[in-house]
Amino acid sequence: MILIALVFGVFASWLLRNLAARAEGRVGPPLLQPVWDLIKLFRKGSVGDVSEVLPLLSLLFVLFATINLPSPNSWGGDLIVVLYSLTASSIFTAIAGFASSSPFSKIGSSRELQQTILAELLFIAASFSVVVAANSTSFQAIAFYNQNNFNPLLLLTFLMMLIACQAKLRKAPFDIPDANVEVAGGPATEFSGYVLGMYELTYLLELYCLPMLTAFLFFGVNYPAALMISVLIIFLFGIVAAITARFSVRSSAGLLFFTFLFSILVTTILYIGGRFYGTFI
Amino acid sequence: MGVKKSPWVYLLGLAGCNGCDIEIAAAVGPRFDPERLGIKVVSSPRHADILLVNGTVNKKMKKVVKEVYNQMADPKIVVAVGSCAMSNGPFRECYNMECRLDELVPVSIYIPGCPPRPQAIIYGIKKALELVK
Numbered sequence: 038m039i040l041i042a043l044v045f046g047v048f049a050s051w052l053l054r055n056l057a058a059r060a061e062g063r064v065g066p067p068l069l070q071p072v073w074d075l076i077k078l079f080r081k082g083s084v085g086d087v088s089e090v091l092p093l094l095s096l097l098f099v100l101f102a103t104i105n106l107p108s109p110n111s112w113g114g115d116l117i118v119v120l121y122s123l124t125a126s127s128i129f130t131a132i133a134g135f136a137s138s139s140p141f142s143k144i145g146s147s148r149e150l151q152q153t154i155l156a157e158l159l160f161i162a163a164s165f166s167v168v169v170a171a172n173s174t175s176f177q178a179i180a181f182y183n184q185n186n187f188n189p190l191l192l193l194t195f196l197m198m199l200i201a202c203q204a205k206l207r208k209a210p211f212d213i214p215d216a217n218v219e220v221a222g223g224p225a226t227e228f229s230g231y232v233l234g235m236y237e238l239t240y241l242l243e244l245y246c247l248p249m250l251t252a253f254l255f256f257g258v259n260y261p262a263a264l265m266i267s268v269l270i271i272f273l274f275g276i277v278a279a280i281t282a283r284f285s286v287r288s289s290a291g292l293l294f295f296t297f298l299f300s301i302l303v304t305t306i307l308y309i310g311g312r313f314y315g316t317f318i
Numbered sequence: 319m320g321v322k323k324s325p326w327v328y329l330l331g332l333a334g335c336n337g338c339d340i341e342i343a344a345a346v347g348p349r350f351d352p353e354r355l356g357i358k359v360v361s362s363p364r365h366a367d368i369l370l371v372n373g374t375v376n377k378k379m380k381k382v383v384k385e386v387y388n389q390m391a392d393p394k395i396v397v398a399v400g401s402c403a404m405s406n407g408p409f410r411e412c413y414n415m416e417c418r419l420d421e422l423v424p425v426s427i428y429i430p431g432c433p434p435r436p437q438a439i440i441y442g443i444k445k446a447l448e449l450v451k
Binding site: 054058061062063064065066067069070073074075076077078080081082083084085139141218221222225226227228229230233 | 320321323324348351354356360361362364365389390391392393
């Protein structure tokens with residue numbers, strides 16, 4: 038399960054970097070580049086006063102989310118556990134940045150925290166539109182609902198969910214927390230060696246979790262089809278990241294907040310429709 | 319062995335004339351595409367394996383060079399780009415030059431030129447990686 042997630046994460050990372058390279062007319066890194074990066078980072082020592090526990094906790098939470106997603110032979114755990122673990126992972130990354138002594142990582146962390154909170158609201162609101170429609174938080178019931186019903190309102194929240202995932206993955210135009218030219222390495226500025234390796238590994242697993250979660254929530258599909266949909270979603274993220282510039286902090290916050298309000302509106306309509314009229318539209 | 323496949327470079331521009339900076343920018347840019355060799359420019363010395371230095375070491379920059387070098391995690395390599403980083407170049411007789419770069423930190427590879435071509439800079443980084451065991 039975790040192995041599939043890692044292989045997918047390496048592939049997704051390669052795809053994102055290569056799409057950016059092709060957009061600039063470059064060749065791009067080889068397929069195994071993320072693996073080499075990780076091997077190197079875990080063989081290097083760590084210097085400086087950084088917390089080793091907080092990036093590890095972040096990694097463990099995202100591992101927990103990976104395990105609780107549906108796997109080839111089971112429907113996994115509950116949606117709420119996955120949402121909670123993914124949020125906890127982002128927040129521990131931000132706290133790890135606050136715990137180190139560089140001013141760059143402090144600014145990066147506060148940006149990360151701000152973006153996490155806004156993106157998380159949107160993420161949860163968009164996920165819960167499906168929960169309200171399917172009237173259940175288990176992945177199996179949601180898949181069953183999606184196989185038997187088609188709800189146009191969920192297409193709207195699917196778009197909102199894509200925006201939330203882009204923001205949680207910190208890809209352009211939402212790469213505010215680790216904008217190289219402004220805040221050096223963002224929360225990871227002070228990380229080196231294996232601590233940075235844990236940070237990169239967390240990111241690889243997030244690259245698996247977020248698109249897979251989207252695929253399971255909005256398409257009533259089995260595991261291999263969800264993997265295919267995730268590749269398409271990553272492809273879309275890569276193209277969007279390659280053709281857009283970075284938002285300012287304020288415009289990103291505004292966009293995330295208004296899409297959140299919109300998702301809440303859709304979820305409320307779904308709830309009222311389901312509750313009082315017995316229909317979801 | 320991982321370092322050979324993914325050397326991450328931190329660019330340190332000291333008190334030079336900016337000629338080497340421009341050539342380095344060309345070397346790490348899309349035309350020569352060092353990312354296909356795994357070379358990535360990072361923005362924090364904590365992440366870096368290679369310190370790419372250009373420019374002269376003047377009084378104020380002496381402290382900075384040592385500090386940045388000490389912030390890097392082992393194993394670390396220093397590559398000096400251009401005449402200035404090798405011998406303070408045309409500025410060597412200025413009033414504010416006290417020492418050369420290799421008197422402060424151990425330099426593994428010198429890339430000569432004023433400024434060196436982008437191809438020479440990428441070749442220098444590859445040569446530096448051959449020193450890693």
